[in-house]
């Protein structure tokens with residue numbers, strides 16, 4: 001069967017008309033604008049603006065591909081202006097491209113592609129979590145890394161450091177810095193006592209495009225450089241109590257002590273004589289004439305602390 005030229009032109013016209021019709025149907029909606037992939041802490045979100053001058057009741061469908069995969073469906077018929085595509089991420093080191101089209105009833109727009117996004121390089125690092133502990137005139141800063149949706153900060157940015165900025169709350173202009181800190185704890189020394197300081201921390205990862213978002217500002221007051229006065233009083237009380245207890249013990253076990261202190265060997269005679277010789281000081285004579293007190297007799301027993309060979313204590317009345 002042969003088609004005449006006339007019939008051919010007729011078919012072509014039909015095809016053209018149909019193609020034109022299709023173009024009209026899919027092209028009725030203009031496309032979403034500002035389509036871009038964004039990421040914070042290694043998630044992956046496609047965002048877009050509605051088509052210019054479009055009615056409000058649009059639904060959007062999104063897809064994501066990487067350099068090693070075809071487009072995979074993300075959100076379908078969502079009315080939101082963003083779609084979380086993190087679950088489609090196959091490698092944290094991948095390069096991704098997203099696309100979105102708008103739909104209204106039977107009409108759809110063209111797909112609009114985002115720019116290629118290098119996830120591990122372009123992700124924004126969220127703020128670290130900072131806490132402050134005051135220790136007399138020092139402040140201890142503890143930093144927690146932001147938690148990543150995929151992997152961890154330290155796995156992706158092995159050499160990440162912290163920049164710490166701190167200032168007196170009353171003097172916001174005089175900022176001090178500790179940069180390139182590697183450990184997640186640091187003590188701020190040489191601060192003024194009884195002063196409120198504020199601290200803010202950023203994570204700096206050289207492999208990332210920009211530093212992390214700054215942490216929230218946390219403030220705390222230093223206290224005095226020395227212990228408060230009551231600490232000294234408490235220490236003095238315990239020392240005094242110890243001394244009193246010792247004195248009580250010594251008095252209580254005096255007999256055992258004197259046995260221990262009085263050896264069994266005899267004191268040489270000439271030494272004993274000089275010890276027993278009546279003292280010549282007028283003070284001692286005055287004491288002898290007064291009433292003997294207990295300490296006095298104790299004193300005698302110490303002075304007379306010598307034993308005869310049978311072990312009985314020699315007592316000499318004063």
Ligand SMILES: *[C@@H]1O[C@H](CO)[C@@H](O)[C@H](O)[C@H]1NC(C)=O
Pocket residue numbers: 076077103105106
């Ligand atoms: C999305 O909406 C279109 C048009 O209304 C409809 O044909 C399609 O079935 C919907 N898809 C889903 C998954 O709901």
Ligand SMILES: *[C@@H]1O[C@H](CO)[C@@H](O)[C@H](O)[C@H]1NC(C)=O
Pocket residue numbers: 129130131144
């Ligand atoms: C920061 O750390 C503190 C103490 O561990 C915790 O209570 C708080 O929820 C954390 N804040 C954030 C934003 O993670």
Ligand SMILES: *[C@@H]1O[C@H](CO)[C@@H](O)[C@H](O)[C@H]1NC(C)=O
Pocket residue numbers: 163179180202204211
């Ligand atoms: C962090 O510290 C480094 C080293 O001093 C400095 O070059 C960089 O500008 C600082 N970054 C920020 C965001 O303050």
